Amino acid sequence: MQFLHNSSLLLKSFWFIAVPISLMFLVQTLVFLTGLDVMDQSENYNSILNEEDSAFHFFSLKSLIHFLFSFSWTGIFLYSFIEEPLSLFILSVTSGILFVFLCAYIIKKVQLLRIDNSFKIQHAVNQNAEVYLTIPENKNGKGKIKVAVKGFIHELEAITENNQIESGTLVKVEKIADNTLVVKSLKGQNL
Template identity: 30%
Template sequence: MEWFLELSSIQQVYWIVTGISTLFFLFILFSTFLGFDTDDIGDVDAEIDADTGAGFQFFTFKNMVGFFTIFGWSGISSLNSGNSTFLTIIISTICGLIMMTVMAALFYYINKLNDSGTLKMENAVGAVGEVYLTIGANRSSIGKVHVRVQNSLRELEALTDHEENLTQGTVVTVTEVTSNGILIVKL
């Protein structure tokens, strides 16, 4: 305690901010690694682009913790280097803002890596596939084809306008998708 009391008031403020924010940072870090969801803490996050999913989130709980952690440690380092109080505040604020920007960009780009996995049938048009179950001629019966859609091999129902049945193993191309999601294929 004597060590703390010997510090100047600005150093005490920086150590208090650093201590509290570092504890929060470590809590978030360990809870993330252990699989606990700390997003509930940041339910008051402000999104700049709220209409398109996650958006670029600058003012989040995690970003604020990152700001104050880097703000505190860079301020302590700056003061220990002999910089003035004004220069220390400028340096630590800039370092904190850089950290917030890096974290916001990191979370933004990580969230863009998410894929919903929802099949958009219109993406099948033009795809080449193989008949799995015989497709009746002139749309007489529904068959099935294996076709790669959205980088995933799918087994989908199909019809054809061809004059003969399309049997198993026949290579076909998807020409259109009906309103109820059935593929129309041709040789």
């Protein structure tokens, strides 16, 4: 750090922020990439992107590290190009803020990759559906229903414990028996 001996106070300040923050940023990034910290990151950044209680989460330790990382390195890299200290400071602050939002956006997108959108038959319970193939009465055979789960329509086998249910009838999925949905007609009921 001998090169800082004759430098200005502003450049020295940028360097004294950049070195420890860069180490913290590296550790934070490694922890994030290993998957140990993804849930905590998303909770911090969901509010920034959704503008829900964003003042509270915007001032988290992680966002502070991101801000200081970009702030200090922008100041170091642009120090020789921008002679006015106030302009350099404002540009560094702007860069830091933009970097926090960029990190929030990236982390939010990574979180979308971790969402489990796989279909499980249990998700169909208590859902309304439409009979696709007639369902015989009293569990005497299987019919098919079309049910929307998590925004996707699925064709599934169904039985009923009551009277036969004709094709096109609205039903409600009551439970699962032997990996088959048990439904009840909604005909004549208020939806």
